Amino acid sequence: MRKLFNIEKIKALSYPAFKTLMIIHFLLFFLVILIVSRQHITIPGFSIKGLYEFPNIWKFFPWVASWFNIFLTIVLITLVGNEFTYKTFRQNVIDGLSRNDLVKGKLILIFSIAIYTFLMVLLAVLIFGFLKSDEISFSKMIESSHLILVYFIQAVGYMTLGLLFAVVFRNNGLSIILFLVYFPVEGILRLFFPSASRSFFPLKIISNLTPKPEFLTIASEKSYTSDSGASLLDFSEIGLLPEDLPLGITVFISIGYIGFFIALIYVLMNKRNL
Amino acid sequence: MDTVLKINHLSKNYGNIQAVRDVSLEVKKGEVYGILGPNGSGKTTTLAVVLGILNANGGSYQWFDEAFTKLARRRIGSLIETPNFYPYLTLWENLKIVATIKNASEKDINYALGVADLLKRKHTKFGHLSLGMKQRMSIASVLVGNPEVLVLDEPTNGLDPEGFAEVRKIIQSQAAEGKTIIIASHILDEVEKVCSHVAILKSGEIVANGKVGELLSSEETVFIQAENLYELEEILIRSGLASKIYMKDEDLAVVLESDHNSTELSKFCFEKGFPLSKIVVKKQSLEDQFLQLVK
Numbered sequence: 001m002r003k004l005f006n007i008e009k010i011k012a013l014s015y016p017a018f019k020t021l022m023i024i025h026f027l028l029f030f031l032v033i034l035i036v037s038r039q040h041i042t043i044p045g046f047s048i049k050g051l052y053e054f055p056n057i058w059k060f061f062p063w064v065a066s067w068f069n070i071f072l073t074i075v076l077i078t079l080v081g082n083e084f085t086y087k088t089f090r091q092n093v094i095d096g097l098s099r100n101d102l103v104k105g106k107l108i109l110i111f112s113i114a115i116y117t118f119l120m121v122l123l124a125v126l127i128f129g130f131l132k133s134d135e136i137s138f139s140k141m142i143e144s145s146h147l148i149l150v151y152f153i154q155a156v157g158y159m160t161l162g163l164l165f166a167v168v169f170r171n172n173g174l175s176i177i178l179f180l181v182y183f184p185v186e187g188i189l190r191l192f193f194p195s196a197s198r199s200f201f202p203l204k205i206i207s208n209l210t211p212k213p214e215f216l217t218i219a220s221e222k223s224y225t226s227d228s229g230a231s232l233l234d235f236s237e238i239g240l241l242p243e244d245l246p247l248g249i250t251v252f253i254s255i256g257y258i259g260f261f262i263a264l265i266y267v268l269m270n271k272r273n274l
Numbered sequence: 275m276d277t278v279l280k281i282n283h284l285s286k287n288y289g290n291i292q293a294v295r296d297v298s299l300e301v302k303k304g305e306v307y308g309i310l311g312p313n314g315s316g317k318t319t320t321l322a323v324v325l326g327i328l329n330a331n332g333g334s335y336q337w338f339d340e341a342f343t344k345l346a347r348r349r350i351g352s353l354i355e356t357p358n359f360y361p362y363l364t365l366w367e368n369l370k371i372v373a374t375i376k377n378a379s380e381k382d383i384n385y386a387l388g389v390a391d392l393l394k395r396k397h398t399k400f401g402h403l404s405l406g407m408k409q410r411m412s413i414a415s416v417l418v419g420n421p422e423v424l425v426l427d428e429p430t431n432g433l434d435p436e437g438f439a440e441v442r443k444i445i446q447s448q449a450a451e452g453k454t455i456i457i458a459s460h461i462l463d464e465v466e467k468v469c470s471h472v473a474i475l476k477s478g479e480i481v482a483n484g485k486v487g488e489l490l491s492s493e494e495t496v497f498i499q500a501e502n503l504y505e506l507e508e509i510l511i512r513s514g515l516a517s518k519i520y521m522k523d524e525d526l527a528v529v530l531e532s533d534h535n536s537t538e539l540s541k542f543c544f545e546k547g548f549p550l551s552k553i554v555v556k557k558q559s560l561e562d563q564f565l566q567l568v569k
């Protein structure tokens with residue numbers, strides 16, 4: 001494991017594009033949360049400042065960071081696609097790695113990137129949480145803190161799906177385009193299924209790991225609510241809002257999907273020529 | 275002598291195309307084994323299968339008399355087709371990856387770069403090298419970890435004559451150290467000068483196999499010229515003097531049966547009314563042998 005980690009470290013950290021993209025990822029995340037923190041939007045029952053206070057911040061920051069998981073997945077696809085483009089997977093096998101080692105190496109890379117983004121969000125939560133919360137108590141501070149672990153699972157989920165795309169298509173451009181196209185395609189596919197089963201699609205379930213914070217939901221729905229208080233739009237029906245699957249089940253199914261993607265990757269890497 | 279590589283009835287298809295068919299061969303420890311064949315004859319595919327890059331459709335292979343494990347892989351240094359390295363990494367970084375895989379030290383990296391004369395370029399990115407230097411880098415990567423067996427697929431690709439000679443020198447020095455070397459090439463001179471054994475592949479099949487010396491000394495070829503060469507060719511075919519007759523350039527090449535010699539051939543032609551204007555006896559080169567086999 002240590003050997004595979006060292007190999008992946010050389011491959012990633014010595015790749016200028018990887019370093020640049022990771023710095024951009026870091027800056028973009030902090031830029032977004034800084035810009036939002038300077039907005040002064042007031043809706044009855046909602047304020048921007050509230051998003052940065054414990055415990056709301058545990059929901060808001062992972063939700064913001066979840067958008068950048070797609071960015072991280074594209075970085076991962078690029079790294080894996082390079083292995084096929086430059087035939088370096090072949091060379092690694094020639095030099096003494098097994099095909100399973102190649103998969104393990106990339107899973108180590110996925111977990112390393114997920115740990116990095118987990119730590120980045122944790123750091124941001126702690127900094128902004130302490131700076132912006134009016135009253136800090138331990139119970140408030142740790143309430144909803146488990147959501148950052150769920151965010152970690154989501155990052156692993158997106159990147160594992162990205163790895164599957166890279167292994168199937170073996171081409172950077174094609175894998176990235178098809179990965180991005182898969183988002184609307186799955187959204188359209190879901191419409192052909194009964195609403196009860198829509199939440200079980202892989203992307204849907206993985207994206208539901210970091211649902212839109214409740215207070216943002218309230219804010220969005222208010223603008224579509226009639227004077228009598230009835231909602232003019234069924235957000236769940238059109239897929240804008242997550243359906244009401246309990247978080248525990250969502251996590252469980254997501255881990256199942258991650259396991260399924262990994263199994264498929266192992267099969268493909270062992271069955272196909274390098 | 276210990277067997278390093280044993281291939282049994284190996285086959286590999288690409289869709290409907292059978293790239294390798296029923297190839298069997300055995301490489302013993304210390305041999306410099308050449309796999310010779312024209313482009314597309316299945317040399318690279320055979321090596322790629324036995325190195326685990328491609329999956330075989332039939333047959334089997336063993337390295338060091340056992341299944342091909344990770345440990346076995348690390349005893350082999352291989353170069354297949356083109357140099358496969360990360361263009362954005364330096365030579366040192368690329369070889370560091372190889373060394374990590376093979377549990378080799380940094381000293382090994384320096385040694386390999388030194389042998390390939392790339393020590394001064396170790397901080398250059400691989401993508402910035404010329405084709406010849408890339409090929410030398412491949413040779414360096416093969417040597418990392420001091421493997422017992424070297425598998426080299428077209429090792430002199432892209433090299434100038436000087437580089438060609440250098441690579442040949444490296445191969446010969448490694449062979450002198452007792453290493454087993456397997457070289458696939460379509461360059462006959464390369465194989466003839468460095469190999470002790472050779473297998474000739476044609477359309478994915480082995481058409482000849484043995485010691486280079488035996489393949490070369492088995493037959494003598496006599497190149498003759500006379501008036502009416504085509505008529506003479508017909509007469510010689512029926513004479514029983516020759517095992518093979520073919521045109522080469524302006525000459526008629528006659529491969530004599532082992533119990534006949536060039537004097538008898540000359541006398542026979544004269545008696546039949548075809549005085550020879552040229553008669554040159556040549557020990558058959560690997561090139562002649564190769565061209566006949568792959569025709």
